[in-house]
Amino acid sequence: MNCERIKDLILTDYSDGQISAQGRKQVEDHTAHCASCRSLAQRVLKESVAPFQQLTPARCDDFVWQRIKQKLQEPQPPPAGVGVLDILGNFLYPFRPLAIAASLVFLLAIAPMMYSNFTPQQSYLTYVMETDSGSDDITAGVEQYFL
Amino acid sequence: MDNLSPDVLRAAAQGDTEAFEQIYRTYSSFVFNVAFRMVEAREDAEEVVQEVFLIVHNKLKSFMFRSSLKTWVYRITVNCAINFLNKRNRDHKGRVEFDEDFGYSAGPSDLEKSLESQDVEHKVRQLLTLLNPDERACVVLRNVEGLSYEQIAQSLKVNINTVRTRLKRAREKMLKSGKEVIADEL
Numbered sequence: 001m002n003c004e005r006i007k008d009l010i011l012t013d014y015s016d017g018q019i020s021a022q023g024r025k026q027v028e029d030h031t032a033h034c035a036s037c038r039s040l041a042q043r044v045l046k047e048s049v050a051p052f053q054q055l056t057p058a059r060c061d062d063f064v065w066q067r068i069k070q071k072l073q074e075p076q077p078p079p080a081g082v083g084v085l086d087i088l089g090n091f092l093y094p095f096r097p098l099a100i101a102a103s104l105v106f107l108l109a110i111a112p113m114m115y116s117n118f119t120p121q122q123s124y125l126t127y128v129m130e131t132d133s134g135s136d137d138i139t140a141g142v143e144q145y146f147l
Numbered sequence: 148m149d150n151l152s153p154d155v156l157r158a159a160a161q162g163d164t165e166a167f168e169q170i171y172r173t174y175s176s177f178v179f180n181v182a183f184r185m186v187e188a189r190e191d192a193e194e195v196v197q198e199v200f201l202i203v204h205n206k207l208k209s210f211m212f213r214s215s216l217k218t219w220v221y222r223i224t225v226n227c228a229i230n231f232l233n234k235r236n237r238d239h240k241g242r243v244e245f246d247e248d249f250g251y252s253a254g255p256s257d258l259e260k261s262l263e264s265q266d267v268e269h270k271v272r273q274l275l276t277l278l279n280p281d282e283r284a285c286v287v288l289r290n291v292e293g294l295s296y297e298q299i300a301q302s303l304k305v306n307i308n309t310v311r312t313r314l315k316r317a318r319e320k321m322l323k324s325g326k327e328v329i330a331d332e333l
Contacts, residue, residue, distance in 0.1 A: 008315065011314070011315045011318045011319065012311045012314050012315050012318075013296075013311070015318075016289060016296070016314070018295060018296050040322075043322055043325070044318055044322065047321055047322055047325045048274065048317075048318045048321040048322060049290060051267055051270045051271050051274065052271060052286070052290035052291055053290070054267045055267060055268070055271060055291065056267075056268075057176065057180055058179060058180050058183040058184075058189075058192070059176070059179070060175050060176065060178075060179035060192075060193065060196055061193065064175070064179075064193050064196050064197060065168065065171055065175070067197055068171065068197055068200050068201065068204075069164060069168070071197070071201060072164055072167070072201075072204060073164070
């Protein structure tokens, strides 16, 4: 293993004791003859691991439990999402396939009506486009006027 | 099930406050310890502890035991602490206030020991302030709580290699800071 790989292991698995026995041996064989990696291993332990091991566990004051207990005994608001719409939604849920079928029937029923309303407009547009063949002439006329 | 019987958990999930107190007594030390190291100030850590246990209480019914209860509580703790840090950073624009109450008490006869502890506390706080919340969570769970990489990955719901990467970056930052301190002293 090269120094880069060894340094990665020193910064993580090796210093945390999360490395296999074989991995540990490889790191130690390498650090035995590589001063730079050996120095890194010593610094990692001294500067970034050891201080945490010397900590005194912090203690939580008992009044925190009293506060939690008080909160638990307060009347709870109704859980979010249980409104009128949710109750209605739950009530209608078994009828959902029926609602989908009714929507489809409704769409099929109004589609011809929409088509029939649309046709005259389309015919009118087609008529204008066919008869108004001189639309380009307006521009030409303006250009001619200024020239 | 982390030394808590299924009966206790069932009773707590059904709203039995005494049963829930047993859960609190079992987990409050590590919840507070993690919260305290993450958010630095004692009062803030207490606020996080309160939030964590209210969430545990509300969600206990829906907890499916796919992971251990302890891992689940760790996850809630870290998430609450990170949210707290993000909120505080937004409110105070990144200003970090040191709390001189280090969370332990010592008698006058322990003065020397107390000063030594304060030095360690100060050093650890300095190191932790170098890290972003994700890196800090990994360092606290590994170096303070002694969790394995696998347990950290489960607690944070991330890949084990993400844990390695965060720890590596965290240690690089700590070492860099140490070098700068030595350079300043010289």
